[in-house]
Amino acid sequence: MKYRRLGKSNLEVSAIGLGCMPLSISPQRPTEEHAIRVIHAAIDLGITLIDTADAYCIDDTEPGHNERLIGKALAQLPPARREKLVVATKGGLVRPGGRWERDGRPEHLRKVCEQSLLNLGVDRITLYQYHRIDPNVSLEASMGELKRLQEEGKIQYIGVSNFSVMEMETAAQTAAFVSLQNEYSRQHRAPETDGTLRYTRDNDLAFLAWSPLNGIGGAKNLGRRHPFLESVAEAHGVSPHRAALAWLMGRGPQVIPIPGATRIESVRDNVEAVNLVLRSEELEELNRPKS
Numbered sequence: 001m002k003y004r005r006l007g008k009s010n011l012e013v014s015a016i017g018l019g020c021m022p023l024s025i026s027p028q029r030p031t032e033e034h035a036i037r038v039i040h041a042a043i044d045l046g047i048t049l050i051d052t053a054d055a056y057c058i059d060d061t062e063p064g065h066n067e068r069l070i071g072k073a074l075a076q077l078p079p080a081r082r083e084k085l086v087v088a089t090k091g092g093l094v095r096p097g098g099r100w101e102r103d104g105r106p107e108h109l110r111k112v113c114e115q116s117l118l119n120l121g122v123d124r125i126t127l128y129q130y131h132r133i134d135p136n137v138s139l140e141a142s143m144g145e146l147k148r149l150q151e152e153g154k155i156q157y158i159g160v161s162n163f164s165v166m167e168m169e170t171a172a173q174t175a176a177f178v179s180l181q182n183e184y185s186r187q188h189r190a191p192e193t194d195g196t197l198r199y200t201r202d203n204d205l206a207f208l209a210w211s212p213l214n215g216i217g218g219a220k221n222l223g224r225r226h227p228f229l230e231s232v233a234e235a236h237g238v239s240p241h242r243a244a245l246a247w248l249m250g251r252g253p254q255v256i257p258i259p260g261a262t263r264i265e266s267v268r269d270n271v272e273a274v275n276l277v278l279r280s281e282e283l284e285e286l287n288r289p290k291s
């Protein structure tokens, strides 16, 4: 495994994280036993960044499903191994009837953050991210509450997710944060043109790339969808998924992909991306817009 600093925090995390969303959000999700095996396998392979959210569940009958899975997986590890992990969770989305809706009210963020502490079985959340801005609540109010939770010792570092550059600039006036979590993949190249990739680099923020393999539905067709990526993968004798992650990590030292997985084989394949060196002419072509 290789490691990257988490923005201006004093933490180092694995250059590839584990996105735990697919372990919880669908009725076809794996059993709890299997899900815990996937999390343990990721940790055994050197992954130290585990991404979750209280909203990773099927619907509002079971908020915190994913966090509780992680809490159980971590409780089975010796303390010395647990201490090396950075569990990054989020608040600000709710799942009425399985829909994704926003709630950035300070009282909601406080309630769910305190519940996340219990779900994860920790005294302090290492990275707590504001999941998606609620347009009905001022950013100052939402970020202000996260700052208070931080001052109370319930959060170590704050992160933001699905923010634009302007929103990050506004948020930074209220609370310091160390990471941005936005969508970034072969199919979703917006960070290269909307300024967020550059902003994270210039402001020493980690860029946690969500759905880095084109998402749960898109990952299956990654190679077919991107023939050049497929040819690069073939040339190196690896999967297009591994090649896509190696390309993403090459987009900046702050970029940390957090691929999701329900199979241990997927995790095994993905961690090997840290050792895949793409040739400069391959990177040049992959970096071209819409290649």
Ligand SMILES: NC(=O)c1ccc[n+]([C@@H]2O[C@H](COP(=O)([O-])OP(=O)(O)OC[C@H]3O[C@@H](n4cnc5c(N)ncnc54)[C@H](OP(=O)(O)O)[C@@H]3O)[C@@H](O)[C@H]2O)c1
Binding pocket: 018, 019, 020, 021, 022, 051, 052, 131, 161, 162, 181, 182, 209, 210, 211, 212, 213, 214, 215, 216, 217, 219, 220, 239, 241, 242, 258, 259, 260, 261, 262, 263, 264, 265, 266, 267, 269, 270
């Ligand atoms: N902040 C946000 O708003 C937001 C939004 C979406 C996601 N996220 C976070 O980002 C994480 C990743 O996004 P995602 O899970 O939506 O999509 P993703 O990582 O792009 O794709 C996940 C899918 O890729 C497959 N996969 C992974 N590695 C593979 C490999 N080496 N070969 C073949 N297939 C492979 C997995 O299949 P198997 O299940 O078969 O292993 C899974 O179905 C989430 O888990 C979540 O933590 C955040």
